[in-house]
Amino acid sequence: MWFLHFIQSSIGKKWIMALSGCFLILFLCSHAAGNATLFVGVSLFQAYADQLHSHPLIVAVFSSGLLLIFALHIVTGILLTLQNKKARNRGYKVQKRAKIRANSQASATMIYSGLFMLLFVVLHTAAVSFGDHASIGKTIAEMFSSFAISIFYIIAFMVLALHLSHGFWSMLQTFGVNHPEYNGLIHALTFIVPVFFLLLFSSLPLLFLFH
């Protein structure tokens, strides 16, 4: 009962967004670590994929957990957007932000960048995750040798960085992490985290494109 009350409250929904977002960031970290094998070579990446898929139980548990977290993040995000549109029933004639920040655009467009990420994930998993795992290395190498596909991936990583530039800070604020002593560090991470993932992920298509 108290738990239902919690997740139905405005703060509870913030927590769902933040907690699922936190898990998604952790997933990004593990994904990036797996990708890093590609820097060494396609064969090492293939070996990593083979190793991973030799444990079907682990793969099944992790992918269904990931699916659940993804769904939670998306459904709550859409619900929040709809509720908030209703709460601000009428806009102003003069629409202006009182304070323009480097990432003001990001916070105002979370739902759009989020939905674009959903589109990307659907396409990416359809092409890679549900493809033939035995030749996943080859699939990747072939995909990224196409200029158009590489550019699409890089655009998606930029949108991800935009999403994170509000999401990461917002997550900490929701968890109640806001303290004058650490706010400087948190502010720096607001930019470091998205740029880190942007560089790490987009270096792969670039690597194949210019190889």
Place this chain on the structure above:
Amino acid sequence: MSDKQKNIDLNLEIWRQKDSRAQGDFSTYTLQNISTDMSFLEMLDVLNEKLTMEGGEPVAFDHDCREGICGMCGAVVDGIAHGPEPETTLCQLHMRHFKSGDTIVIEPFRSRAFPVQKDLIVDRGALDRVIQAGGYVSINTGGTPDANATAIPSATAELAMDAAACIGCGACVASCPNGSAMLFTGAKISQLSLLPQGKAERKERALSMVTAMDKEGFGNCTNERECEAVCPKGISIGNIARMNREFVKASFF
């Protein structure tokens, strides 16, 4: 009269709405020779005097102290709640911040939880109901205690005072793209939960004030930080973070 005093001419676009059920629309007015030493509300007084003389209906707006401490005044001026000056209520905004020939757009605070009553007046009773849900201490305090009987660290007292500076004007709700009242509720919860007198009821307070806030139809905070930027008392979103912690603690422990 200051040396820099001068007079300016203004065009005003003001939201006019007969009552809470009327449609409402913008009307345009011009004012000549407005002293830059006037406050924004005094400028509206001049307009209303003119309208009354002409047999028209004066523009209805809320105000009381006119010295920035009561929280009664407030409107959205050129897209920003309480106008362009930071940490300033509308009554403390002076006309020297405008130029002759400017067109100023004046709109009421907008939010589903703040229905417009007439022109620039909105019903902010929703904030009162949030306070009624727990924005108080109900412990017996007895006779006047000695000033130093309850030791409170200076830093804590300062934080509580910063939160207590909230005058409940509702600019946070008006500026929030989600119409959320979390800065207000966060400040009120913080102000009490930081102090020993408020600690006894912190759990019930966090639960019931957040529930009351949600019930009024305010939106959900998505950390846009617009509230903090317009707040005439400079209330920090650190108070929202504290409310989040208080609410989670109260829900789970």
